[in-house]
Amino acid sequence: MSDVIRFTNGYLALPDGQCVRADLYISTSTGQIISGQSSFFTSNLSPSRTIDLDGNILSPGLIDVQINGAYGIDFSELELDTEDGGEGKYIAGLEEVARRLVETGTTSFVPTIITQKEELYSKLLRLLRPRSPANAAHILGYHAEGPFLHPARRGAHSETLLMTAESAPPIATFDRVYGRDGLDQEGVKIITLAPDVRGVMGCVEELTRRGVTVSIGHSDASLEVANEAMNKGARMITHLFNAMPPIHHRDPGVIGLLGSPNQRPYFGIIVDGLHSHPNTVRIAYAACKEGCVLVTDAQSPMDPNLPDGVHDWREGIKFRKEGYKVLIEGTTTLAGSCCPLYECVSNLSKFASIPITEALLAATLRPAQLLGGEISKRKGQLREGFDADLCVVDWEGKVRSTWVGAKEVWRDGKIGQGDYLGDKPKPRKVNGNGLVNGH
Amino acid sequence: MRLTIRDTKAQVGDYIGDYIAKRINSFHPKPNRPYFVLGLPTGSSPLPVYKRLVELHQKGALSFKNVVTFNMDEYVGIPRDHPESYHTFMFKNLFSLIDIDPKNTHILDGEAEDLYKECEDYEAAIRAAGGIDLFLGGIGADGHIAFNEPGSSLVSRTRIKTLAYETIxxxxxxxxxxxAAVPRMALTVGVQTVMDAREVVLVVTGQNKALALSQMIEGGVNxxxxxxxxxxxxxxxxxxxxxxxxxxxVKTVKYFKSIEKVQDEVEAKYGPSASKSLGLHRASAA
Incomplete structure (x- = not known):
């Protein structure tokens, strides 16, 4: 039996933002994208299954590098007072999110933890090694947002937990907080830090050398300071515009990096239409589209199936959901972001007036390139040898089905089962001798 | 030889596609001849034919389960998965779009260690399949068939060929x-390999083939x-x-058009079987 699956009758989203009407072949035994032609001529295999894309777009699976939680689960919560220190429940929650997140087209994500008590980091980071539960999105590693953040730009982070790195050498503080093991563990390690906090700038080079993706965020830095961090190895800006000084024409601050004539950063941006005005998104995209990385920055109430209305959240706090706007009940305060990644893609397409296939790059190719290394060689593109992590989206940007490791892990309930992604019945029935009646 | 003239390239493609489909569908597999054996070309002329065959397959009117194919030629010195290789052409334009068993497709391997042996084996494989039932071909602007450039022996068999400078x-x-990147050699079936087929169908379209067509029909065997x-x-x-x-x-064109007209009239009067008994349905009726 052939292990080859072929996708046909749709458009492949290419790494240049164009799309092309072509077929894609994947192997269920390797879980990778393969050359249909070599499997045909060399292994004499024809596909055992053909998926009719019905004119939709086949895209690499979406990658979210900043997500704090979803479906009622918060990645920063560890119940220390249980027998196993909360580990069992934490992992179960993490995997639950991984299993459900595929409905948003997301096939890889980087769980993000906000500023914690110092002693929690070593416990949490250990649990955030790469992990691929069955029928679920891949967990790539961790994104630690804090605690080395600027108090003036702390946003929702607890002021009392923020830290500086004043030890000698300053990296010793990082080693102590995240743990040596945490800083050197396998997988993706993103640290959002403020280079303008005492001692932090001196650590950027060392962190980068040790495989950490350094992202500038929650920072009050001037352009000069931000530039210096970039020169020392920082690659990214965390949720552009949020938790940093607004751009001033004489001192553009961290945002000014987008106009840098030489090395431009990747920048995470929350395109839910609420955290940044659509026009602001357009300006950022026009200034530096090659750096634009869509992030959800989702909080635990993120759940596209949750109806509008008032829901319980944390103890004594309720939230009110109105579309993708989630407010703390009785206030006008945003309770974080709750917009699924595929919606961010279609928002970017609208706000920046770009085709959906170009907007997809900001959630596929670019996050993969931002993470670099093995990830950029295995994910984010429809190329031979890359992981068969895929999503089928329609031209409105809605997810129709999601594949991880060459296995369909989710499909829109409305389109039914089978090899056809539409509401039409599967055409043609060929009888035993391979011919249709009468021919 | 018979010449059928259609207005456009697309109509030529439809005509030949339907013609081949009819042959495949009326083929009755026998224990010693289980497959219909089809010879195939590459190039822009046959594209509308392949398009039609794919359409018929998608409509459910044609299956390639009982078909074995042999391609005419392949470049030497470029990998199979090169975008310009004939493997790529066939996969993209036909094989990936129909239900043929990959084992039943044959294309000369231009990367073979021993090219002479590859050619001998190819002829042997054609014989083993029972010979070619229908060879579809195109012609070059200089009247070549497969890579049998001008001057090729008319009794040639599958072999290594140096490409004409014009072709390069x-x-x-x-x-x-x-x-420097253009292949200078190719493996190709010979003229005799094509002539051995029980039936040969050529697709010739476009003004740039006009001179070659007149030479091959109105000139002598050359x-x-x-x-x-x-x-x-x-x-x-x-x-x-x-x-x-x-x-x-003009006379040539009118004559070939009249053959088709006569056949239509006979069929209109006596039914489709009449032209069969008159031998008019065969391409050789001319």
């Missing part, structure tokens, strides 16, 4: 205009126009578009 220059555009060898084939059909008739004599 012409191919430059497919290889980034880098003359190794400078290797397709002219088909004049001696018992069952050869050429289907061309109006553009390709530009260099033919």
């Amino acid at each position: 220059l012409d191919n430059c555009r497919f290889f980034n205009n880098d003359l 190794h400078m126009v290797t397709a002219s060898a088909l004049q001696t084939h018992p069952w050869a059909l050429v289907v061309c578009d109006e553009d390709a008739t530009n260099e033919l004599r």
